[in-house]
Amino acid sequence: MKKPLLILAGAGILALLGAFWLLWAGPGPTSEARTIVVEQGSSVARVAEQLEAEGMIRGNAATFRMFARIVGSSDPIQAGEFEIPAGAGAAAILSHLQHGRPIQRLVTIPEGMPSVLVHERLMRVPFLAGEVAVPEEGSVLPNTYSYRRGETRAAVLKRMQDAMRQELDRLWARRRPTAAVGSPAEAVILASIVEKETGKPSERRMIAGVYSNRLRRGMKLDADPTIIYPITQGRPLGRPIRRSEIDAVNGYNTYTRVGLPVGPIANPGRESIAAVLDPEPTEALYFVADGTGGHIFSRTLEEHKRNHDRWRQIREQRARVQSGQQGAQPTP
16 A cells, blocks of 8 residues: 555655746746836735736746745845846746846936927837926936836936936035025026036036126126027027027027026036036136137137137138038049
């Protein structure tokens, strides 16, 4: 009698081992990599239901929960989006959700990007849901933001705007007495001009210093980007500014109005905001391009005119060189 019992016991053990391998330790049913989004606070039971519904495990959710409880790790499941390799079994999936790295999806808003382009970028971001309106100019903090598959665009935009409010509060509390702006809103407006005037980070405080001097003296800012903003809403103009546009009277054109524009002309980064709140101590009132991507600064209008003539000569020389290159004919 013992031998049949041993055979039955052995067969039972083999059956259990087979079930363990098939439903837990062995390969899974998927033939290609799949993704799963785990919401914050999800339990093993909830994830098991997701895996069963997606056909990513053999057996059912109850079997997954049982094996996870008996032989799985007790470590918590992470929230996020995970890519599960093709053929991953239940044990491997649980381990990946507990210890693997979630997929990191990122969207970057560069410093100085106007809100119309922020909107376009958000609407092109894959795997986000819903629509958003064009955000208020200057309300978004340029940075790189993570997002989850299936998250709403409104939620991502809110994070960008919350980040701006928090950073502006932090920087405003550290402002220097030399700052020429009277409110956080004015700081964003002037910082947006600084952002558009220079591509060199080392010049931000100096340009902020020039504009701060002009504001204190009641001078016009004469900032070219403020001419362009009402025309394109911050998009590149793509051509020279016309005399009629320089002379246009509106809420933004600082060639025809004294003081700041009525609003920002872009979304400035934290460094430009910091520069406006701690401008470079300088007596300069003018600046003009130097032909290298930077600017030459001057205290008097006479100096500025000489620097401007020099810049015009550089532009004319470059135009002649370019015209000569375009007119050259290849040698037969």
